[in-house]
Amino acid sequence: MIAFHLETRSGVPTYLQLVQQVRQAVRLGILQPGDQLPTVKEVVERLTINPNTVLRAYRELDLEGLVEGRRGVGTFVASVPEPVPPDDLKALRTSLQKWVERARAAGLDDENVAALFADTLRPSVSRVA
Amino acid sequence: MIWVGWRQQRVETLIAAAMLAVLAAASIPIGLHMASVYTHDGLAACAGHAESPADPCRALVPSFLQRFSGINMLFVWSTLVPALAALLFAAPFVLDLDSGTYRLFWTQSITRRRWVVTKLGLAVGGTVVVAACLIALATWTRAPLDHLNGRMSTNAYDAEGIVPIAYALFVLGVALAVGALWRRTVPALLVGFVVYIVGRAFADSWLRQRLLTPVKTTWLVSRPGPDLNRALQIAQYPSDASGRQLASSAATCVRSAGGAFSHATLCARPRPLGTHDYVTAVYQPASRFWELQGLEFALVAGLGVLLVLFAGWWTHRRIA
Amino acid sequence: MSGAPALETAALGKRYGSHWALEGCELSIPAGSVTALVGPNGAGKTTLLQLAVGLIEPTTGTIAVLGNEPRAVLPRVGFVAQDHPLPRRFTIDETLKLGRELNPSWDAALAERRVDELGLPRRQKIGTLSGGQQSQVALTLALAKRPELLLLDEPVAALDPLARREFLTGVLQAVTETGITVVLSSHIVADLERICDRLIILARGHTQLVGSIDDVLASHRLLTGPRAAADAVSRAHAVVRESHTERQTTLLVRANGHVYDARWELHEVDLEEIVLAYLGRTAPVDRPVAVAR
Numbered sequence: 001m002i003a004f005h006l007e008t009r010s011g012v013p014t015y016l017q018l019v020q021q022v023r024q025a026v027r028l029g030i031l032q033p034g035d036q037l038p039t040v041k042e043v044v045e046r047l048t049i050n051p052n053t054v055l056r057a058y059r060e061l062d063l064e065g066l067v068e069g070r071r072g073v074g075t076f077v078a079s080v081p082e083p084v085p086p087d088d089l090k091a092l093r094t095s096l097q098k099w100v101e102r103a104r105a106a107g108l109d110d111e112n113v114a115a116l117f118a119d120t121l122r123p124s125v126s127r128v129a
Numbered sequence: 130m131i132w133v134g135w136r137q138q139r140v141e142t143l144i145a146a147a148m149l150a151v152l153a154a155a156s157i158p159i160g161l162h163m164a165s166v167y168t169h170d171g172l173a174a175c176a177g178h179a180e181s182p183a184d185p186c187r188a189l190v191p192s193f194l195q196r197f198s199g200i201n202m203l204f205v206w207s208t209l210v211p212a213l214a215a216l217l218f219a220a221p222f223v224l225d226l227d228s229g230t231y232r233l234f235w236t237q238s239i240t241r242r243r244w245v246v247t248k249l250g251l252a253v254g255g256t257v258v259v260a261a262c263l264i265a266l267a268t269w270t271r272a273p274l275d276h277l278n279g280r281m282s283t284n285a286y287d288a289e290g291i292v293p294i295a296y297a298l299f300v301l302g303v304a305l306a307v308g309a310l311w312r313r314t315v316p317a318l319l320v321g322f323v324v325y326i327v328g329r330a331f332a333d334s335w336l337r338q339r340l341l342t343p344v345k346t347t348w349l350v351s352r353p354g355p356d357l358n359r360a361l362q363i364a365q366y367p368s369d370a371s372g373r374q375l376a377s378s379a380a381t382c383v384r385s386a387g388g389a390f391s392h393a394t395l396c397a398r399p400r401p402l403g404t405h406d407y408v409t410a411v412y413q414p415a416s417r418f419w420e421l422q423g424l425e426f427a428l429v430a431g432l433g434v435l436l437v438l439f440a441g442w443w444t445h446r447r448i449a
Numbered sequence: 450m451s452g453a454p455a456l457e458t459a460a461l462g463k464r465y466g467s468h469w470a471l472e473g474c475e476l477s478i479p480a481g482s483v484t485a486l487v488g489p490n491g492a493g494k495t496t497l498l499q500l501a502v503g504l505i506e507p508t509t510g511t512i513a514v515l516g517n518e519p520r521a522v523l524p525r526v527g528f529v530a531q532d533h534p535l536p537r538r539f540t541i542d543e544t545l546k547l548g549r550e551l552n553p554s555w556d557a558a559l560a561e562r563r564v565d566e567l568g569l570p571r572r573q574k575i576g577t578l579s580g581g582q583q584s585q586v587a588l589t590l591a592l593a594k595r596p597e598l599l600l601l602d603e604p605v606a607a608l609d610p611l612a613r614r615e616f617l618t619g620v621l622q623a624v625t626e627t628g629i630t631v632v633l634s635s636h637i638v639a640d641l642e643r644i645c646d647r648l649i650i651l652a653r654g655h656t657q658l659v660g661s662i663d664d665v666l667a668s669h670r671l672l673t674g675p676r677a678a679a680d681a682v683s684r685a686h687a688v689v690r691e692s693h694t695e696r697q698t699t700l701l702v703r704a705n706g707h708v709y710d711a712r713w714e715l716h717e718v719d720l721e722e723i724v725l726a727y728l729g730r731t732a733p734v735d736r737p738v739a740v741a742r
Binding site for chain 3: 107109111
């Protein structure tokens, strides 16, 4: 069973910290497929955080395929996903490099490139007004 | 809500009951003793008795009154009990406003009106009960004295009849109204007490003499006069036949012969009465006891009830 | 989070004498959310909460609680006033009885279970309890009537850190179990992000910022760069706070989209900084900043 902790001053949103800790635990083998994650109630009790935050973290992990929620029972670590085929990765990397070159040519420095990328990536979770 | 209101008033109720108990403990034994002396010494026959020099009552009665004068004093002070009880019963209501706990009560599920009505109802009820207990105690204990001296003098009038209830309600109303406006407990109770003292003094010295136009009687000194003994005497002076007061040089002291047990007018040099001297007395006769009580009650209790209603209205409508 | 808003105001205002404690308040708090009402003392937080619970009446505008007049839905709203007023002479048992007598929807089992789980001494008088214990009793009173909306006025201001933590845990557990909507006011800004999902910033009687915390964090950026005027930036984005040293300018900005300006270095800002920036604004209040969603 994983025990969550929070770094309040890290600047990383709470739900993301939980997500990252689960990913790390799976990577390290602390969490095996079939293990149950702490219930929302347990996490709230331990960390004094908003239950919606916990739900959101678990939902994100569910979307990633890392965990699956079983209604009325809890949230469990799913089987570890298949790695991405190396050819796919290579193709993705190449097209990304081309995009970065275009962005630099347009006058964006590294930080702005990263920000644009992050902005585009994030809409799956939140929108800017 | 009634349980809540009662629970908040529990300590105050116990204190009020204790005060009554102390009063009862002080007065009941004396009352019993006084009653038995009254019967055994034959004073019962002396009540309202026209006096003749050979009448044994002439000696018996003053000594009886002397012997039990303590009870008179006791019941003068006893009228404080309903007033203090009224202040006690006003306290929980004002405390709720003062301490902010009204914000708790008004955000449960009951209406503000229900809270106000219940709390005020309990306060009024408690006050009336305490005053009624005092009246019962005073009336029973003082029975022999009242037979002899009537009930119009302060130490009887203020503790019997229905007037004590009126003053208790009045004090309650003042404390509640000030408490609702100011929302401070100690000032509200203090003002209530002060207004009570002032009100009583006012009633004693001014009001009772004027609620009904007093009776004015003039009579020849040698004749028997009206029964002033059991009346509320306002003034008594030597006069001419039409009731005009004699100028002070002509009137030294005239000892009135009217009534067997009247308060002897204190004289430096009393001169014997002449056959052409008249005496005039201004008084409220004993027969007016209930009429006067009723009028004073209507006035004072009416004022008190209005103040209680005001306190309720103000609290209900205006407070945040 | 769906359905009618738990609390909604339109042009809500409250005046005391010549002073407007709250003015032009437009809010819509969705059901199931945990909203922080933040602002300095005298900002109007207590006024807003007291309007929501029917203790005071609006001078202008309207307020709807669970779609109704505040006093009509009192049985469905739990409220803990500032300093958690409680009858000091009552024992905890008697206080729970008070709750039962005054609330038709009282859940006695829940109240007793909560009191016992917290280890509160049932026979002890309220006046002898610690501040933390008293606040827990007050919270129990509010939760045991099974409300749909919980309003808390500075519930943890006077508590030590442990008591504060325990109180908030209790509130959040209620949210976990029942999906209750919570609005809690505070002048303490730390820990907002972990506890609340929405934010209302009030200052001097006006709302300064309203929105979900995610949106607030996503849309505010700190811009640093060599000393320059904020004009170019302020044309496209709202500048919340600007400060200058001799050589450097720092702007806190609510961005409309990303700021693609090579002159400025972008930083993310944490919630506390953002809130403090809004609270510190002395500029005349324009239309409150509402972040969409």
